[in-house]
Amino acid sequence: MKKYTPTEKKDTRSGFGAGLHELGKKNPNVVALCADLTGSLKMDAFLKDFPERFVQVGIAEANMMGIAAGLTIGGKIPFTGTFANFSTGRVYDQIRQSIAYSGKNVKICASHAGLTLGEDGATHQILEDIGMMKMLPGMVVINPCDYNQTKAATIAIAEHEGPVYLRFGRPSVPVFTPADQKFEIGKAVMLNEGTDVSIFATGHLVWKAIQACEQLEAKGISAEIINIHTIKPLDENAVLQSVRKTKCVVTCEEHQENGGLGDSIAQVLAKHAPTPIELVAVKDSFGESGTPDELMTKYGLDTVNIVEAALKVIGRKS
Amino acid sequence: MIDQSIYSLQGDLRLKLIEMYHSANAGHIACSLSCIDLMIGALIHHKKEEDSFILSKGHAAASLYVCLNHTGEISNEELKTFYKNGTKLPAHPAANKFTGIPFALGSLGHGFPIAAGIAKANQLKKNTAYSYVLMSDGETNEGTTWEAAHFAVMHKLDNLIVLIDKNGLQGFGHTKDILGDTASEEKWQTLGFEVLSINGHDLEQIINGIDKLKKSKNSKPKVIIGNTVKGKGVSFMENEMKWHYLPLDPGLYQQAVNDIRKQYRA
Numbered sequence: 001m002k003k004y005t006p007t008e009k010k011d012t013r014s015g016f017g018a019g020l021h022e023l024g025k026k027n028p029n030v031v032a033l034c035a036d037l038t039g040s041l042k043m044d045a046f047l048k049d050f051p052e053r054f055v056q057v058g059i060a061e062a063n064m065m066g067i068a069a070g071l072t073i074g075g076k077i078p079f080t081g082t083f084a085n086f087s088t089g090r091v092y093d094q095i096r097q098s099i100a101y102s103g104k105n106v107k108i109c110a111s112h113a114g115l116t117l118g119e120d121g122a123t124h125q126i127l128e129d130i131g132m133m134k135m136l137p138g139m140v141v142i143n144p145c146d147y148n149q150t151k152a153a154t155i156a157i158a159e160h161e162g163p164v165y166l167r168f169g170r171p172s173v174p175v176f177t178p179a180d181q182k183f184e185i186g187k188a189v190m191l192n193e194g195t196d197v198s199i200f201a202t203g204h205l206v207w208k209a210i211q212a213c214e215q216l217e218a219k220g221i222s223a224e225i226i227n228i229h230t231i232k233p234l235d236e237n238a239v240l241q242s243v244r245k246t247k248c249v250v251t252c253e254e255h256q257e258n259g260g261l262g263d264s265i266a267q268v269l270a271k272h273a274p275t276p277i278e279l280v281a282v283k284d285s286f287g288e289s290g291t292p293d294e295l296m297t298k299y300g301l302d303t304v305n306i307v308e309a310a311l312k313v314i315g316r317k318s
Numbered sequence: 319m320i321d322q323s324i325y326s327l328q329g330d331l332r333l334k335l336i337e338m339y340h341s342a343n344a345g346h347i348a349c350s351l352s353c354i355d356l357m358i359g360a361l362i363h364h365k366k367e368e369d370s371f372i373l374s375k376g377h378a379a380a381s382l383y384v385c386l387n388h389t390g391e392i393s394n395e396e397l398k399t400f401y402k403n404g405t406k407l408p409a410h411p412a413a414n415k416f417t418g419i420p421f422a423l424g425s426l427g428h429g430f431p432i433a434a435g436i437a438k439a440n441q442l443k444k445n446t447a448y449s450y451v452l453m454s455d456g457e458t459n460e461g462t463t464w465e466a467a468h469f470a471v472m473h474k475l476d477n478l479i480v481l482i483d484k485n486g487l488q489g490f491g492h493t494k495d496i497l498g499d500t501a502s503e504e505k506w507q508t509l510g511f512e513v514l515s516i517n518g519h520d521l522e523q524i525i526n527g528i529d530k531l532k533k534s535k536n537s538k539p540k541v542i543i544g545n546t547v548k549g550k551g552v553s554f555m556e557n558e559m560k561w562h563y564l565p566l567d568p569g570l571y572q573q574a575v576n577d578i579r580k581q582y583r584a
Contacts, residue, residue: 031442055438058472063431063465070435073370073420074443078435094462098428102413102421 001192001217004210006174010147012204013111013168017042018147019154020079020109024050027077027158033068034081035061041081041111061086065094068106077105077158083117084110084167085126088133099163100136107157108133112170113143114254115282115299116204116292125287131259133165134232140164140185141232143253143261145206147175149229152183160185167203169254171292174207186230188238194224197310198242198249202228202261205252205280205301212306223310231261236268243269248313249277252306254296257281276316278309320363320525327358327388328521329582332551333575334387334397335380340571342401344409348549348561350381352518353452353483356544359524360450360481361385364532368447370436372421374429375454375483376410383407386418427460429453430480434466437478437539448532452481455501456488463500470539471510479531480511480541483518485548487559503543511541518544552577 023030024046032046033055047054055071057064061082068078080087087110088095099106110129117125134141140160144150150168157164177189191206192213201209206227213223224242228235243249249269251262262279269275282299296302331354339347353375361371362385373382383400386392392407399405406415410424421432433451440447457463470478482501486493493499506513512534516523524544531540548562549555552574566574 052442055473057469058465060462060465060469062427062462063434063469066428066431066462066466067435067438067469069421070432070437070449071439073436074439076439076442093425094428094431097422097425098432104421 001213004176006176008175009172010175011170011172012144012147012150013170014042015144015147015150016109016111016154016166016168017045019151021045021049022151022155023158024053029075029077030079030158031055031071031076032079032081033057033064035059035064035086037082040083041109043081062091062094065091066098069098069102069104072104072106077107079107079109081109081111083124084113084129085124088126088129092132096136100139103138104163105161107164107166109154109166111168113167114169114204115287115295115301116169116171116254118171118292118295119289121289122286127256127282127287128259129167130231130255130261131263134259134264138162139232140230142185142230143167143203144229145203145227146173146177148179148181149177149183152181153229156183156185169204173204176207186233186235188235189227189229191225191227192223194222194246196222196246197314198224198226198246199252199306199310200226200228200239200249200261200265201252202231204254208303209252209306211303212310215303215307216310221310221314228261231264234264234268239265239268240273243273243275247275248317249275250280250306250309250313251277252280254301255281257283276313278313280305280309320522324358324363325521327362328355329578331358331384331388332578332582334384336552336566336571336574336578338380338383338397338400340566343565344401345563345565346377346380346409347566348555348558349375349454350378351550351552351555352485352546352548353378354381355519355521356452356481356483356524357381357385359521360452360528362388363525364528365450368445369450370433370447371450372429372433373411373423373452375426375452375457376423379407379409379411382411382419386416389418391416391418426457427462430466431462434470434475434478437470437475438473440477441473441475448477448479450479450481452483454488455482455484455486455493456496458482458500459497467509467511474537475539476535476537478539479528480539482541482543483546484543485546487548487557487562489562491559501543506541506543510538512536512538513541513543515543515545518546519550551581
């Protein structure tokens with residue numbers, strides 16, 4: 001298989017911070033809003049260099065979404081920053097009516113998503129956000145896999161007219177995608193071509209899928225690995241093209257099974273190409289306090305789980 | 319100087335909106351009659367092209383539609399489609415069907431943050447536009463009111479003018495019995511707003527009040543507490559909670575028309 005060697009380990013939220021700072025330099029319409037989590041969201045560099053375009057809203061996330069919606073009048077491009085649970089469930093009605101239904105150009109940037117938030121526990125480990133956001137008509141949902149991709153995605157969404165949900169995380173994870181990549185919304189990225197099973201992964205699980213691919217190769221199995229950084233709009237062609245070749249699917253995500261990437265792919269398959277599928281995702285459960293690695297193991301989101309799912313689904317091929 | 323012809327709108331627009339509600343067999347009549355004078359003063363008299371006006375109490379949609387009909391944005395033909403299948407004029411305003419309605423409105427507590435965001439954008443652009451928002455006193459129960467109020471004070475949004483339609487009644491009770499008086503002068507003063515309490519049906523007070531607040535450049539956001547009567551202009555609706563939701567039958571419709579004609583010489 002194609003070799004991927006991480007250059008270093010970095011958190012995806014820092015990719016967001018770097019992308020936002022870059023946008024500050026090149027696009028005077030970009031404004032950043034934060035609900036008192038500047039340090040956590042890595043928005044300090046933007047704040048330091050563009051203080052007049054940084055809007056502190058305090059710990060008042062519902063208001064932040066309304067303020068962001070209002071700021072779009074006249075052409076500003078607001079980027080809101082807070083944790084993923086406060087970016088979605090807490091403010092769903094504000095996003096639904098004032099941003100999505102009103103068709104406003106707001107970029108909802110959400111950190112600390114999923115189990116890898118770690119010790120802060122289940123209250124903060126949102127695992128339902130992709131589902132909530134993808135259900136909103138017109139909302140673009142993006143979950144990049146590493147620092148470089150998060151930075152590129154942050155820069156790219158400023159060029160997209162309309163609401164976007166950008167999801168990223170807290171821990172340092174391997175950086176393996178190119179620093180100079182062009183991020184195309186809605187375009188899946190082929191990481192390894194294979195013939196026996198299609199593995200579609202998003203976010204932090206993409207690196208684990210690559211590791212799983214290496215282990216499968218050692219067992220003589222050729223896995224195709226595709227990075228689905230954009231969950232909505234889903235790159236249906238990439239999914240169907242791969243599935244026609246491999247005839248079975250594994251999806252991987254740090255999210256509930258209900259409402260996540262696997263759900264979206266299962267729907268495409270059911271409509272266009274019924275195919276055996278296994279979902280590596282959290283099974284109708286809240287998280288808990290623990291280290292990110294321990295939690296990923298406990299909730300079945302590890303490399304070993306992807307390998308097992310691949311072997312199982314290959315066995316289901318008729 | 320106030321153009322005297324604006325006073326005739328108080329009767330004319332009331333007749334128009336009750337006709338709309340009657341044809342549609344729809345409720346929220348008293349809610350619209352309560353705030354229509356504040357809207358004539360703010361939206362029709364004061365609002366300039368660069369300004370924005372957000373009707374946060376979206377259930378009073380008909381009052382917004384008749385005002386935008388008067389300003390020429392909504393045609394008479396369009397107005398007749400209120401509540402009908404395929405209309406651009408639903409019970410709660412939909413977004414982006416008309417320039418004058420850039421946001422969907424109806425879920426309460428959304429308009430004030432939006433208007434504060436617009437005011438912040440105007441401040442960033444260093445322009446002279448004003449951002450108006452009209453809320454109901456019941457709506458100020460919503461927590462976003464207090465988030466947005468603190469934001470407006472902290473960010474010194476003196477280009478933001480909040481109008482509160484304070485009629486003392488909400489969906490199913492008196493505001494004082496539901497959650498207390500969340501629209502009291504003292505509360506808004508304590509927050510750091512410049513507060514003006516007026517008769518919300520007296521056009522002269524409304525127009526001059528807004529004028530005064532616009533001239534006051536003191537870094538404070540502004541609030542006009544318009545003391546109003548729910549159902550104002552239709553005797554049997556005034557201060558009657560049930561007219562929040564009830565539609566008009568033909569007999570009562572005629573009585574309402576007569577009431578308005580008598581009171582406003584429309």
